[in-house]
Amino acid sequence: MQKAEIVIIGGGVVGASVAYHLTERGCHDVLVLERESSLGLGSTGKATGGVRAQFETDININLSLYSLDFFNDWEHDCGYDPRGYLFLATDDKQLSYLQTTSLRQRELGYNGVSTVTTDDIRRLVPQLNCDDIVGGTWGPRDGFIDPLAILDGFVTRAEARGARFERTREVSSIKVSNGKAVSVTTANGEIACDAVVLCAGAWASDLAATAGIDLPVTPQRRQIVWAKSSEVLPANLPMVIDMSNGFHFRPAKNSVDEVLFAYADQSEPTSFCTEFDDSFIEKVYDKARHRAPFLAETTVVREKCRAGLYENSPDHHSILGGCEVGGLYFANGFSGHGVMHSPATGRALAEIILDGEASFLDVSSLSIDRFAKGELLHETAFI
Numbered sequence: 106m107q108k109a110e111i112v113i114i115g116g117g118v119v120g121a122s123v124a125y126h127l128t129e130r131g132c133h134d135v136l137v138l139e140r141e142s143s144l145g146l147g148s149t150g151k152a153t154g155g156v157r158a159q160f161e162t163d164i165n166i167n168l169s170l171y172s173l174d175f176f177n178d179w180e181h182d183c184g185y186d187p188r189g190y191l192f193l194a195t196d197d198k199q200l201s202y203l204q205t206t207s208l209r210q211r212e213l214g215y216n217g218v219s220t221v222t223t224d225d226i227r228r229l230v231p232q233l234n235c236d237d238i239v240g241g242t243w244g245p246r247d248g249f250i251d252p253l254a255i256l257d258g259f260v261t262r263a264e265a266r267g268a269r270f271e272r273t274r275e276v277s278s279i280k281v282s283n284g285k286a287v288s289v290t291t292a293n294g295e296i297a298c299d300a301v302v303l304c305a306g307a308w309a310s311d312l313a314a315t316a317g318i319d320l321p322v323t324p325q326r327r328q329i330v331w332a333k334s335s336e337v338l339p340a341n342l343p344m345v346i347d348m349s350n351g352f353h354f355r356p357a358k359n360s361v362d363e364v365l366f367a368y369a370d371q372s373e374p375t376s377f378c379t380e381f382d383d384s385f386i387e388k389v390y391d392k393a394r395h396r397a398p399f400l401a402e403t404t405v406v407r408e409k410c411r412a413g414l415y416e417n418s419p420d421h422h423s424i425l426g427g428c429e430v431g432g433l434y435f436a437n438g439f440s441g442h443g444v445m446h447s448p449a450t451g452r453a454l455a456e457i458i459l460d461g462e463a464s465f466l467d468v469s470s471l472s473i474d475r476f477a478k479g480e481l482l483h484e485t486a487f488i
């Protein structure tokens with residue numbers, strides 16, 4: 106029977122980061138199994154490429170601050186571009202939320218994040234309609250990353266240190282014996298191992314069930330409209346997020362006239378559908394027209410519009426660490442933040458597997474136990 110010390114299921118940015126961090130710690134017998142013929146074809150390849158530390162909970166802020174430093178300092182070019190995130194409030198409740206959360210972000214070490222007035226917002230992005238805006242927040246270290254470049258950086262370095270990535274290798278089940286994960290089953294045979302790390306994104310919960318674990322991760326389609334302007338876009342546009350409806354837009358990477366826009370469509374049902382629905386275009390343009398009239402003048406680039414899956418957990422926070430099955434670990438449920446949190450996630454998993462707990466950051470609040478204990482976290486601004 107084929108053997109590996111640690112088997113990682115899923116070759117997206119999270120599985121690759123876990124492999125990178127395990128091999129960095131000297132654990133080289135790591136095998137990553139990916140069912141597709143290439144890596145990154147899951148949610149990683151669909152992501153918008155945003156990174157922010159403007160979150161509500163301490164754990165999300167801390168995961169982001171760690172990851173921002175990682176992206177900034179990494180010798181690999183991962184496309185980190187701190188253009189900033191501008192959150193817009195249209196009523197006092199949203200503004201008070203942004204004021205409270207930015208205060209906490211500063212307390213936790215996010216220097217530079219600040220509340221901004223409507224006049225500040227007009228100066229930052231003059232093209233916005235500010236008629237109904239009462240203020241906002243500005244996070245200058247937030248910005249953009251390149252999801253596939255991050256994946257490539259993790260894979261290349263993990264492989265150089267001994268990890269193996271096997272493509273077209275779908276895992277059908279995780280075998281448990283005497284309360285411990287002992288192997289995984291694939292179409293071309295069983296692979297014995299000491300530990301299994303489940304990094305299968307939106308598809309993780311069926312695999313967890315084969316080991317008898319109820320992993321509360323559900324798939325939800327997210328769509329992005331890609332458009333082109335006939336004129337050069339304003340320079341240095343940040344990510345802009347309208348708190349009233351979740352509408353957000355960013356300039357496309359390395360482009361002066363293309364832009365991506367979207368919003369969190371709460372009516373999307375739980376499903377594995379990744380087909381782009383053309384009716385989404387008009388819904389998003391409706392919101393764009395109001396908030397940023399220049400976006401309404403753009404033309405849709407239909408072939409670049411895309412849909413992927415969010416891997417939602419019940420409290421929109423990730424699920425990290427072990428469970429009641431010995432040697433079975435999870436890195437799932439990122440609820441749309443898996444690329445930006447991939448560096449901290451990979452390090453946390455490597456420390457949990459090799460040392461028993463993560464010491465660089467206390468991630469115990471993200472353990473799967475929280476659902477049984479009723480200790481759910483709360484984050485308002487998931488976009």
Ligand SMILES: Cc1cc2nc3c(=O)[nH]c(=O)nc-3n(C[C@H](O)[C@H](O)[C@H](O)COP(=O)(O)OP(=O)(O)OC[C@H]3O[C@@H](n4cnc5c(N)ncnc54)[C@H](O)[C@@H]3O)c2cc1C
Pocket residue numbers: 114115116117118119120138139140141144145146147148149150151152153154155156274275276277304305306307308309312327328329412413414415416436437439440441442443444445446
């Ligand atoms: C439209 C959209 C925009 C987003 N924007 C952002 C953003 O701006 N910033 C951000 O941080 N995040 C964003 N996200 C979320 C982000 O893409 C995910 O959180 C992240 O990619 C999760 O990485 P992953 O490796 O866990 O999952 P994935 O990239 O989905 O990788 C899981 C892998 O597991 C494989 N797999 C599944 N089942 C099996 C099996 N049985 N056997 C073997 N392999 C299997 C899949 O093929 C896949 O390659 C966005 C997501 C979407 C859809």
